[in-house]
Amino acid sequence: MLSDRHYKQQLNKELARFGALFDYASIGILVAGQQGEIVLINDFALHQFGYEREMLLGKKVEILIPHHVRQRHVGHREKYNANPQSRPMGIGLDLYAVHKNGNEFPVEISLSHYSNEEGNFVIAYISNITERKKVEERLEKVYSELEKMVEDRTIQLRKALEELEISKEELTVALGKEKELGDLKSRFVSMASHEFRTPLSTILSSAFLVKHYDTDKDQPVRNKHIQRIINNVSLLTDTLNDFLSVGKIEEGKIQVREIEFDIEEHFNTIIQEMQGIMKENQLIDYRHSGEQSLVLDPSLTKHIVMNLLGNAIKFSPSGSQITIETVKTPETFKLVVKDNGIGMSEEDQEHLFERFYRGGNVSNIQGTGLGLHIVQRYTEMMKGSIQCESELNKGTTFTIIFPDNHDNP
CATH class of the missing domain: 3.30.565.10 (Histidine kinase-like ATPase, C-terminal domain)
Incomplete structure (x- = not known):
């Protein structure tokens, strides 16, 4: 059996290891008592919020929450303490924290709890998601612009198809027989469908992948996928322009301006x-x-x-x-x-x-x-x-x- 001295040495080593995990974690970690008082906070969290440790210890966690929701948070805290349950990150809550300088920033928070002879405690793991929010906003803008462009181009394509239908008689004369006209229309629609499918798939896959690269070091990867989106939108535009140009040529709508x-x-x-x-x-x-x-x-x-x-x-x-x-x-x-x-x-x-x-x-x-x-x-x-x-x-x-x-x- 281990001697008491040896046991204490092992225990101290384990405590030191856990202390290192807490102090050097690359995510904010905060421990609060049952009344919401901050009892532990690691260096990463202090850096996120801009405080010195002695400025937060003993203070209520509401000091880190925007003024307009602090009172409401007290009620949420008391309700959680009455029935504590682990809550993982990414469950869809739109949460914000406040820096010492008063600036608010978006966060994701995971909660867990434990009890000992000193009482009940809540552990909060806090992640600043400002950069991810910026990427999401940029993606939303790209999606919006893309949807508008696709809508506009679809209208133009539909109009071109309608114009080609109106020109059916002229095309029939040019081709000489009805079968050739039918083949032309069929190949037109088939080609349009095929040429749109590949770039649209690339756009959707790149947009999906971008949201998974949310750190500064991932910026080159984000740029690569954003460029793929831009290139494929350009490809769609060129394809539609080709289709529209053919229709205008056949209808004599292209004029030479020297x-x-x-x-x-x-x-x-x-x-x-x-x-x-x-x-x-x-x-x-x-x-x-x-x-x-x-x-x-x-x-x-x-x-x-x-x-x-x-x-x-x-x-x-x-x-x-x-x-x-x-x-x-x-x-x-x-x-x-x-x-x-x-x-x-x-x-x-x-x-x-x-x-x-x-x-x-x-x-x-x-x-x-x-x-x-x-x-x-x-x-x-x-x-x-x-x-x-x-x-x-x-x-x-x-x-x-x-x-x-x-x-x-």
Whole structure:
């Protein structure tokens, strides 16, 4: 059997260990007597509330509670003491504490209790959740903006579908038979559903994960998921814009508005806007030669370049180079976009500009199959011609030539 001395030594060691757990815990711990007087409080809690220990010991716990709910808390405390039960954190109570300087901050509190020869005591574990609340508020704002954007885009898509339905007769004439029109509508709805499902799932999963990273050291992870939400909202926006653009083109609602603009400045701005979707270590090499000014529709030109450049980025590997060349002569303006990506087969090139068509080697890469169709139609509207040269696994080169029928001042 252990001697009394040895037993006391062991007991003192255990008490020292428990004391260390109390003093160095990374959560606020407070022990109060049955009348609410503070009998123990650890350093972490003192730091949270901004007090020195001697300023709190013996005081009622209501000193740490906002003035407007202190009296009510006395009743809650007395009710709890009459029937004490353990209460874990995260049960949905919206609680606030008050700092020595008077500032209120949100907290989560877990309660437990114990009794000894000195009486009954309550242990409170206090966690400051200010940063988590900030993240939740930011997420609520993102959710609200996302819901509004999805609602607006859904209305636009529904309107586009209604407009396509109204244009049924014209589409029937263009396609030549009713079956082709039915296939077009079916593929349109199917593609829209497929293209929305993946980014919406990513948005929801990222939003769910963000709420689990609520400490300062988790900020990089939070930023990563928030950026994923932003990127996928942009993807939804681009997808809807493609669908809407096709509808407007077919109805003749796109008008060419030609003005004079600086070629290099315009193209450098477009390239800068595309940086956010580039893969790791991808490089865009832009070169211009000839005259600086061009008279053309800058908006349609931007759509053409963004579609071609977006495809080059999407279908090229990380670390690859994409080349853009513009040449302005008195007679023509030439645009060349060249990549070293996956390329296309000869069979795919025969259907390249068809609506909804996608190559056989891009099934695992997101896309609507509308981008090149839009590029071709915009090119034709500005009286230009487009040519594609490609080989599987050896890249693709698009060349567009616009005639210059304007006399620059």
